Amino acid sequence: MTMRNNEACDYKASLKNAFGDACVAHCFFHIDFFHINFFLLSTFFRKKVIMSYREHTKVIQIGDRVIGGGNPILIQSMTNTPTEDVEATVEQTLRLEQAGCEIIRCTCPTEEAARAIGEIKKRIHIPLVADIHFDYRMAIMAMENGADKIRINPGNIGGRDKIEAVVKCAKERNIPIRVGVNSGSLEKNLVEKYGGVTAEGLVESALDKVRMIEECDYDRMVISIKSSNVLICARAHELLAQKSDYPLHVGITEAGTLYSGNIKSAVGLGIILYQGIGDTIRVSLTGDPVEEIKSAKKILSTLGLRKGGIDVVSCPTCGRTKIDLVGLANQVETMVQGYDLNIKVAVMGCAVNGPGEAREADIGIAGGQGEGLLIKRGKIVRKMKEEYLLAALKEELDNWKG
Ligand code: SF4
Numbered sequence: 136m137t138m139r140n141n142e143a144c145d146y147k148a149s150l151k152n153a154f155g156d157a158c159v160a161h162c163f164f165h166i167d168f169f170h171i172n173f174f175l176l177s178t179f180f181r182k183k184v185i186m187s188y189r190e191h192t193k194v195i196q197i198g199d200r201v202i203g204g205g206n207p208i209l210i211q212s213m214t215n216t217p218t219e220d221v222e223a224t225v226e227q228t229l230r231l232e233q234a235g236c237e238i239i240r241c242t243c244p245t246e247e248a249a250r251a252i253g254e255i256k257k258r259i260h261i262p263l264v265a266d267i268h269f270d271y272r273m274a275i276m277a278m279e280n281g282a283d284k285i286r287i288n289p290g291n292i293g294g295r296d297k298i299e300a301v302v303k304c305a306k307e308r309n310i311p312i313r314v315g316v317n318s319g320s321l322e323k324n325l326v327e328k329y330g331g332v333t334a335e336g337l338v339e340s341a342l343d344k345v346r347m348i349e350e351c352d353y354d355r356m357v358i359s360i361k362s363s364n365v366l367i368c369a370r371a372h373e374l375l376a377q378k379s380d381y382p383l384h385v386g387i388t389e390a391g392t393l394y395s396g397n398i399k400s401a402v403g404l405g406i407i408l409y410q411g412i413g414d415t416i417r418v419s420l421t422g423d424p425v426e427e428i429k430s431a432k433k434i435l436s437t438l439g440l441r442k443g444g445i446d447v448v449s450c451p452t453c454g455r456t457k458i459d460l461v462g463l464a465n466q467v468e469t470m471v472q473g474y475d476l477n478i479k480v481a482v483m484g485c486a487v488n489g490p491g492e493a494r495e496a497d498i499g500i501a502g503g504q505g506e507g508l509l510i511k512r513g514k515i516v517r518k519m520k521e522e523y524l525l526a527a528l529k530e531e532l533d534n535w536k537g
Contacts, residue, residue, distance in 0.1 A: 188411045192382040195311050195355055197238060198262030198283035202357070202414045203382035208440055209237040210431040211384065211417045212424045213266070218248035218255070225258045227424070232261055234428040238415060240264040240286065249276035256281040264313065271297035275304045284357070286313040289347040290322070290340075302351035311355040313384060314344045318362035334370035337362065341375060356381050357415070361388035365403040372407045382414035389419065396420040397430050404434050429472075445471035445532075448496060449482040456484035458502030458521055466525055467500075474532055481510070490515055498531055500524045 194204035202209055212231050216223035218241045228239050243249045243265045256263055264284040265277030271292040274285050285305065289298050305312055318332045325336040337360050348356055358381045362368040368387055375383065387403040390396035400418040407413050418430040435441035449464040450456075464482045471480060481499030483489030486508055489501030494513030501508045507524040509517040509531070519527055 188376045189414060190411075192380050192414055193354070193356075195357060195382055196309075197264070197311055200237060200262055206414070208408070208413060208435060209415045210235060210428055210435070211238040211240060211264075211415050212236045212427045212431075213240040213242075213417070215424060218242055218251050219245060221251050221254045221258075224251070224255050228255070228259045228261070230425055231428060232259065234425045235432050236261060236424075236428045238262050238264060238284075240266050242266040242268075243273045243277045243282075244268065244270075246273070246276060249273045250280055252277050252282050253280035267292070269293070271301050274301045278304050278308055278310050282310065284311045284313060286315055286359075288315055288317075288320070289344045290316075291320070295347075298347055299351050302348060302353045305355070306353055309355065311357060312348060312353070313357040313359055314341065314348060315359040315361065315384075316340045316344060317360075317388060318364065318367065319389075332362070332364075332367065334367050334374055337367070337371040338374045338378065342378065345379065345381065354381075357384050358382075359384040359386070361386065363387065363389040363399075365399050365406075368403050369406040372412050373410060376410070376412045383412060384415045384417070385413040386417040386419050392421050393426060396422075400430060401434055401437075405438065408434070408438050408440060443475060443477050445474050445476050446479045447471060447482065448479060448493075450484045450489070450492060452484045455487060456502070457504045458484065458507070460484040460502060463500075463502065463524065467528065470525065470529060471532065474535075476532065476535055478535070480528070480532075483510075498528070498535075500528050 190205035192203040195202055200209060214224050214227050216227050218224055224241060231239060239259065239261055241255065241263060252263060252265060262283035264286055265282035267274040267277065267285055267287045269291055274287055277285060287301065292298060292301065316337055318337060321332050321336055321340055325340055326332060329336040341358050341360050345356060345358060358375065358379060360371045360375060362371065365387055372383065372385060385404060385407050387400050390399040396419065404416060416431055418427045418434065420427050432441065432444060436444055436446065447468050449460065452460050460482065467480060467482050478497040479495065481493035481496035483493050483499060483501040486501050486503035490508065490510045490513055493499035493501065493510050497512060499510040501510060502521060505521055507519060507521045508515050509527050517527065
C-alpha cells in the first residue's frame with residue numbers, strides 16, 4: 136500500500152493532535168522507512184523486469200554476430216532493391232553498413248534472387264537474412280547460397296513436408312530461422328476466436344509457428360510479431376515475452392513515412408524495449424532505409440541501450456532568437472554523424488539564456504545578433520562572428536579530448 140503526499144500530511148496532522156510530536160516522529164520513522172523500502176524494492180524489481188527478458192533469451196548466432204542472452208541489441212534493415220540486381224543491392228547494403236546497420240534482410244521471391252545471395256554475400260560485411268514467402272524452395276536455395284538466417288512463416292510455405300525440408304537444410308548448416316507473424320495475415324480462426332486482430336491472437340499464432348519448427352526438432356529460432364497498431368504490437372510483445380525464451384526481433388510494421396513512422400516506432404519500440412524486450416530491432420519507414428538506421432540508433436541511445444555517437448540538443452527558439460537556429464541545428468546534426476564521441480552538443484538560440492540552458496552539454500554554441508558563443512559545460516570560452524560558429528564547433532570536435 137502506498138500513501139500520496141497530501142494523505143501523508145493529513146495523517147501526520149491527525150496523529151499530532153491525538154498523540155503529540157514524539158508519536159508523530161516515531162510513526163513517521165516507520166512510514167518513511169516503509170516508503171524508502173518500498174521505493175528501493177520497486178526500483179529493484181523494475182530494474183529486474185527491465186533486465187530480465189533480454190538477459191534470458193536463447194543465444195543465437197547469425198553469421199558472425201550473436202544475439203540473445205543479454206548481448207547488444209542489433210539494428211536491422213531491409214533492402215528495397217530487387218535482390219536479383221546484385222549491384223544495386225550491394226551498393227545499398229554498403230550504404231546501410233556505413234550508417235550502422237548490423238543485419239540486412241533481402242527478399243527472395245525468385246530463384247534468381249535466391250542465387251544472387253551468394254554474390255551479394257561476397258561483397259558485404261554483415262549477416263544477410265533471406266526473406267521467404269510461400270515457396271519453400273527459395274528458402275533452401277537461399278541457405279545453399281550462404282544466407283545467414285531465413286525469415287519464413289511456416290504457415291504459408293505449403294505443409295509439413297515442406298517445413299521439414301527447410302528445417303533439415305537449416306539444421307545441416309546451423310542457420311537460424313526467424314518465424315514471423317504479421318497482423319495483416321493473422322489466421323481467420325484466431326481472428327474469430329479473439330473477436331478481431333488482437334495481441335492474444337498474434338501471440339497464439341506465433342507460438343503455433345514456433346511449435347511447427349520445434350516438432351521438426353529444431354530450436355535455433357528468432358520470433359517476430361508485427362502489427363501497425365502500436366498498442367497491439369506492444370501488448371503482444373509483453374505477452375510473448377512471458378511465454379517464450381526465443382530472442383525477439385521487434386518493430387512496428389508499416390509505420391509510415393519519416394514523420395509518422397518515426398513517431399510510431401519511437402513510441403512502440405520505446406514501450407517494448409524499456410520493458411527489457413527485444414534482441415534485434417527494425418524501424419520500418421517508407422523512404423531511404425538509411426533513415427531507418429539513424430532512427431534505430433537514436434531510439435536505442437535515448438533509452439540508454441547503446442553508447443557512442445554525439446547527442447545534439449537544441450533549444451526550441453523563441454522571441455529572443457536572432458539567428459537561423461533551425462538551419463544551424465540541422466547543419467550540426469549532419470556534421471556530428473561522422474564522430475565516434477560519446478558527448479552532448481548544444482545548439483542554443485541566444486547569448487542570454489543559451490549558456491545556462493546548455494549547462495548539461497559537454498560543448499555548445501549559442502547565437503546572438505550577428506555573433507555567437509562557444510560554450511563548454513555552461514561556460515563561455517570564445518566569442519566570434521556568427522558565420523564562424525559551425526567551423527569553431529568542428530575544430531573542437533576534431534580535437535576533442537574529453
Ligand atoms: S536558449 Fe534563448 S533563444 Fe533558445 S529558447 Fe532559450 S531563451 Fe529562447
